Amino acid sequence: MSDTLLEIKDLKVHFPIRNDSLFGGVENYVKAVDGVSFHIEKGETLGLVGESGSGKTTIGRSILRAIEPTGGKVTFNVDDESIDLSQLSDKEMRKFRKHLQLIFQDPYSSLNPRMTVRDIIAEPLVAQKLAKGKEVDERVQEAAALCKLNVEFLRRFPHAFSGGQRQRIGIARALVSNPQFIVCDESVSALDVSIQAEILNLLMDLQEKLGFTYLFIAHDLSVVAHISKRVAVMYLGQFVELAPTKSLFHAPKHPYTEALMSAIPEVNPDIAMTPVELKGEIPSPINPPSGCRFHTRCTYTQDICKIKEPVWKEVEPGHFASCHFVDTLNLQGVEMSSPAKSPLTGKN
Amino acid sequence: MEQSKKSTQDNLLEVKNLKISFKTDEGIVTAVDGIDFSVRQGQTLGIVGESGSGKSVSTWSIMRLLPKNSIIDENSSIQFQRKSGKTVEITKLKTKSKELREIRGGEVALIFQEPMSSFSPVYTIGNQIMEAVLQHRDVTDQEAEEIAVDMLDRVGISNPRQRFKQYPFELSGGMRQRAMIAVALSMNPSLLIADEPTTSLDVTIQAQILELMNELQKDLGMSIIFITHNLGVIAQVADEIEVMYLGKILERGTTKEIINQPKHPYTKALIKAIPRLDHLGERLTAIQGDIPSPLSRPVGCPFYTRCDDVISGVCDVKMPEPTHLSDTHTVYCFLHEEKDV
Numbered sequence: 001m002s003d004t005l006l007e008i009k010d011l012k013v014h015f016p017i018r019n020d021s022l023f024g025g026v027e028n029y030v031k032a033v034d035g036v037s038f039h040i041e042k043g044e045t046l047g048l049v050g051e052s053g054s055g056k057t058t059i060g061r062s063i064l065r066a067i068e069p070t071g072g073k074v075t076f077n078v079d080d081e082s083i084d085l086s087q088l089s090d091k092e093m094r095k096f097r098k099h100l101q102l103i104f105q106d107p108y109s110s111l112n113p114r115m116t117v118r119d120i121i122a123e124p125l126v127a128q129k130l131a132k133g134k135e136v137d138e139r140v141q142e143a144a145a146l147c148k149l150n151v152e153f154l155r156r157f158p159h160a161f162s163g164g165q166r167q168r169i170g171i172a173r174a175l176v177s178n179p180q181f182i183v184c185d186e187s188v189s190a191l192d193v194s195i196q197a198e199i200l201n202l203l204m205d206l207q208e209k210l211g212f213t214y215l216f217i218a219h220d221l222s223v224v225a226h227i228s229k230r231v232a233v234m235y236l237g238q239f240v241e242l243a244p245t246k247s248l249f250h251a252p253k254h255p256y257t258e259a260l261m262s263a264i265p266e267v268n269p270d271i272a273m274t275p276v277e278l279k280g281e282i283p284s285p286i287n288p289p290s291g292c293r294f295h296t297r298c299t300y301t302q303d304i305c306k307i308k309e310p311v312w313k314e315v316e317p318g319h320f321a322s323c324h325f326v327d328t329l330n331l332q333g334v335e336m337s338s339p340a341k342s343p344l345t346g347k348n
Numbered sequence: 349m350e351q352s353k354k355s356t357q358d359n360l361l362e363v364k365n366l367k368i369s370f371k372t373d374e375g376i377v378t379a380v381d382g383i384d385f386s387v388r389q390g391q392t393l394g395i396v397g398e399s400g401s402g403k404s405v406s407t408w409s410i411m412r413l414l415p416k417n418s419i420i421d422e423n424s425s426i427q428f429q430r431k432s433g434k435t436v437e438i439t440k441l442k443t444k445s446k447e448l449r450e451i452r453g454g455e456v457a458l459i460f461q462e463p464m465s466s467f468s469p470v471y472t473i474g475n476q477i478m479e480a481v482l483q484h485r486d487v488t489d490q491e492a493e494e495i496a497v498d499m500l501d502r503v504g505i506s507n508p509r510q511r512f513k514q515y516p517f518e519l520s521g522g523m524r525q526r527a528m529i530a531v532a533l534s535m536n537p538s539l540l541i542a543d544e545p546t547t548s549l550d551v552t553i554q555a556q557i558l559e560l561m562n563e564l565q566k567d568l569g570m571s572i573i574f575i576t577h578n579l580g581v582i583a584q585v586a587d588e589i590e591v592m593y594l595g596k597i598l599e600r601g602t603t604k605e606i607i608n609q610p611k612h613p614y615t616k617a618l619i620k621a622i623p624r625l626d627h628l629g630e631r632l633t634a635i636q637g638d639i640p641s642p643l644s645r646p647v648g649c650p651f652y653t654r655c656d657d658v659i660s661g662v663c664d665v666k667m668p669e670p671t672h673l674s675d676t677h678t679v680y681c682f683l684h685e686e687k688d689v
Contacts, residue, residue, distance in 0.1 A: 051550040051552060051553075052521065052550055162638045162639070163399070164638060165638070192398040192399055192577055193398075193577060193578075193579070193618060193621045193622055194398060194617065194618060194621045194634060194635035195398075195634075195638075196621070197620075197621035197622075197623075197632035197633065197634040197635075198634035198635075200623065200632055201631060201632055201634055204631075219550055219551065220551075221551060221625075222580075222622070222623045222624060222625055223623050225623065225625055225628055226623035226628065226629075226632070227623075245628065246628060249625055249628075259552060260551060260552060262555075263551040263552045263554065263555035264551055264580065264625070265551075265554070265555070265558070265578065265580030265581045265583065265584045266580060266583065266584065267579055267580045267583050267607065267619070267622060267624060268583065268607065268608075269583040269584070269603045269604050269607050269608070270604070270608075272584075273555065273558075273584050275552070275555040275556075275559070278552050278556075280506070281520055281522060281523070281553075282520075334625045334626075335626070
């Protein structure tokens with residue numbers, strides 16, 4: 001496919017657990033990501049949700065090879081070329097990194113307090129030797145302008161800025177090298193709602209203007225739903241469902257997705273929350289449960305779930321899920337009231 | 349949620365004209381600027397606002413937990429009704445007095461946002477609950493242990509006896525937050541201050557914790573002050589909501605009034621800024637600009653610098669007087685003032 005930017009096949013990231021002996025023999029593995037396949041189209045936003053410990057961040061970082069994947073293939077299509085990122089040497093990877101960027105969660109710890117804003121934004125250009133002399137300043141100013149940062153700000157240090165401004169500095173740094181693909185790892189989670197709205201709008205505007213492709217990782221489902229075209233749901237290192245946003249939220253096919261949806265606090269006080277109960281906590285990824293990994297917490301568990309691993313299949317065009325009862329279960333999605341009924345629109 | 353009766357006898361806590369400032373190197377910073385609020389017996393008051401709005405400072409002052417450089421204005425009053433039925437003026441208590449120590453933890457309890465850092469890493473969970481119990485109740489170590497185990501069980505922690513002996517790092521985030529609630533509730537407080545208790549948790553765990561707090565409130569009949577910036581959470585737990593901005597209350601009302609009929613431009617803007625599942629794909633309305641620094645507070649209505657409906661020459665001159673739209677709904681905004689007459 002020509003419009004696919006990134007194709008991920010059977011991605012695995014296993015972290016070894018070493019024992020206490022002097023030579024630290026490997027006892028076991030934490031299977032943070034265990035066989036995940038998906039693709040991302042050019043210019044789209046793929047949302048990735050799941051509880052903490054499900055491996056969301058590890059996926060994002062292993063695509064960028066900030067964490068080395070243990071297995072699988074990551075194919076990146078750029079300039080009519082298909083490149084397998086997992087096969088690149090460190091040196092080749094370094095060159096390639098200008099196409100890939102990451103926006104972090106915490107705008108307070110992701111900016112070096114000793115560097116001026118100009119130096120922070122210029123860092124990718126300098127490190128990759130993408131520009132020299134005057135050109136660096138020009139590109140920094142251009143990036144800053146795109147992120148609505150005042151030129152005055154460039155001489156200052158990060159401590160002088162609020163959370164929202166810092167996050168905009170982080171975004172400017174990510175886009176200065178003119179990347180194709182940006183991983184946003186909980187990029188708005190630490191911000192207040194009003195600032196969050198501003199950053200989400202900015203990310204969407206930039207996508208429209210510059211054609212970025214995002215992998216948007218967050219635990220806040222409504223934020224993910226807002227920005228993403230398609231959403232993937234992750235549980236214990238594997239995808240359980242992947243679908244276009246509306247169909248995932250309206251008509252989930254996996255019981256875990258249903259449970260997640262039902263836990264979103266409803267802003268309308270007239271609608272009481274009725275969360276589907278998830279028993280216990282997410283199991284350890286060292287020894288994931290047999291069969292379907294979700295069976296220990298699922299309300300619909302049957303015997304087969306404990307023994308056989310469900311297959312990842314396309315239920316409807318573009319809607320994937322892995323559950324034995326995908327065709328028989330009638331799961332509840334989020335009710336989408338018509339905008340006219342909502343008390344919050346059209347009123348001033 | 350019937351709240352027709354409005355006698356002051358029901359009020360567990362009554363705060364009047366609370367003003368708190370901090371002495372800093374750059375000068376005196378006013379964090380809370382003359383606010384009034386009250387909490388009724390058995391009810392939940394929600395406080396929403398962005399960071400820096402004074403939510404935490406105003407409630408922590410109820411336990412006098414503010415840093416040394418803080419100044420509570422002498423005209424401020426915090427009246428708290430003790431379990432004995434006596435009403436005390438908290439601002440007049442000495443910070444090391446016996447009475448204040450009894451109230452802290454014993455009658456007013458606090459749950460923090462960060463379950464990771466609110467426990468000491470070097471003591472077991474059980475030890476830390478026992479410590480609180482021994483401080484406030486006249487019991488033996490044995491009895492304190494029983495109370496602690498019972499409390500862990502009550503907040504839904506499986507294997508409470510085993511968890512009792514574990515260290516905080518051995519528990520997950522959700523577990524730790526439950527343990528935190530167990531510490532807070534083991535003294536059966538009449539007021540629980542929950543300062544962003546679910547902000548760092550996953551939605552599924554958050555839903556469990558909110559349900560747990562609801563249940564425990566019903567069982568124990570305590571009042572809760574719930575601080576959060578998540579309007580979805582507050583809509584689900586609070587009976588009344590107060591919207592704070594830069595140390596002032598801008599609007600106050602029942603949950604339905606605030607969420608369904610917000611009147612203050614700031615409240616409206618906050619609600620519009622939340623991404624909602626029933627309005628996918630619509631552009632969010634961000635509030636322009638940032639919260640002004642408390643060092644240079646705007647004169648007049650604190651929100652006028654970011655307000656779309658600002659009336660120049662009015663909003664930037666003086667703070668609007670309260671306008672009572674109903675028995676419970678009050679707004680501080682010039683746009684609504686004329687309707688008062």
